[in-house]
Amino acid sequence: MKGDMQRWTPNVASIIEHAKELHPTTEIVSRMISGEIHRTNYDEVCVRARKLASALEKDGYKKGDVLATLALNTFRHLEMYFGISGMGAVTHTLNFRLHPEQAVYIINHAEDKIIFCELPFIPILEALKDQLKTVEKYVILCDESEIPETTLENTISYEEYIKDGDEDYKWPALEDDAACALCYTSGTTGNPKGVLYSHKSNIYHATSAYAALTINKDDCILMVVPMFHVLAWGIPYFGPMTGNKLVMPGMGMEGDSLYELIDKEGVNSAFGVPTVWMQLLAYCRENNKVLDSVKNTIIGGSALSLLCLKSLMKFMTLMLSMPGE
Known part of the structure; x- marks a missing residue:
């Protein structure tokens, strides 16, 4: 006998659909490679995610295929x-800082079929392409007019790829334990190890994380932690679930760039590793700046010394340090 309460099949797409329905105009702010600020919202992100899913299906990709991203923290x-x-495919987030040998191993081990690649990272893939056994296509994260000459074969711009996707695409029902995302370790003994997340685990984590971190819908989150690093600690899931404004810095990790985003966008919750916050601290010291709006600073990835913690608390009001993952 099975219960009748809350029968559903987990699919993380339900999160972005929820955000579209309840928080359609809430902003997602990205600093692009050019330095320009791009603004969109949950309504537009959801529709474009549908178009991407539709385009992938039309292109012959199916449930269980592993598709990689070599990408920055941006709306795309x-x-x-x-x-x-x-x-139903698996999102495999690649770390663009990996040693070439590790990158080749990871891409081949995961059996990636597509790599979605930022413009600055094309040279990385050009140097590796002859060693990649399963990659069929490279989708360059840019407009049609921006795609450059490259030695990569079968390339297309992201905007051209999703252009004919169906805005009314219907998300499929997935198995209860269906794979959702794939991340590989770095800095471990031997070859990197793959960690395969399910839709259910990501949804359950999201429903608990925002409460544990005291995040509410009115918070504006600066997502500095890379989206290739432990799925950005779950922010891409619990942010839309809660209805947060998301601010994503792209390549702009310098202290002045981060300060500008925090100041102009009204950031009050920020997530990142210690090295980033120390750069921001140095900028604030040198320019006599204080981050009055920030009430939540989540620091992880490595241990933060007591001295650094005390120094940062002079510029931000509340800290939560979570060393290592």
Whole structure:
């Protein structure tokens, strides 16, 4: 006998659909490679995620295929989190800082079929392409007019790829334990180890994380932690679930760039590793700046010394340090 309460099949796409329905105009702010600020919202991100999912299906990709992202924290990466996983494929986030040998191993071991790649990372893939055994296509994260000459074969711009996707695409029902996302370890003994997340685990984590971190719908989150690092600690899931304004810095990790985003966008919750916050601290010291709006600073990835913690608390009001993952 099975219970009748809350019968549903887990799919992370339900999160972005929820955000579209309840928080359609809430902003997602991205600093692009050019330095320009791009603004979108949950309504637009959801529709574009549907179009991506539809385009992938039309292109012959199916449930269980592993599709990689070599991407920065921007609105397009957020769309891929939901568009790829939502249609049943697995979102594999690649770390662009990996040693070439490790990158080749990871891509081949995961059997990636597509790599969605930022413009600055094309040279990385050009150097590796002859060693990649399963990659069929490279989708460059740019407009049609921006795609450059490259030695990569079968390339297309992201905007051209999703252009003919169906805005009314219907997300499929997935198995209860269906794979959602894939991350590989770094800095471990031997070859990197793959960690395969399910839709259910990501949804359950999201429903508990925002409460544990005292996040509410009125918070504006600066997502500095990379989206290739432990799925950005779950922010791409619990942010839309809660209805948070998301601010994503792209390549702009310098102290002045981060300060500008915090100051102009009204950031009051920020997530990142110690090295980033120390750069921001140095900028604030040198320029006599204080981050009055920030009430929540989540620090993880490595241990933060007591001295650094005390120094940061002079510029931000509340800290939560979570060393290592």
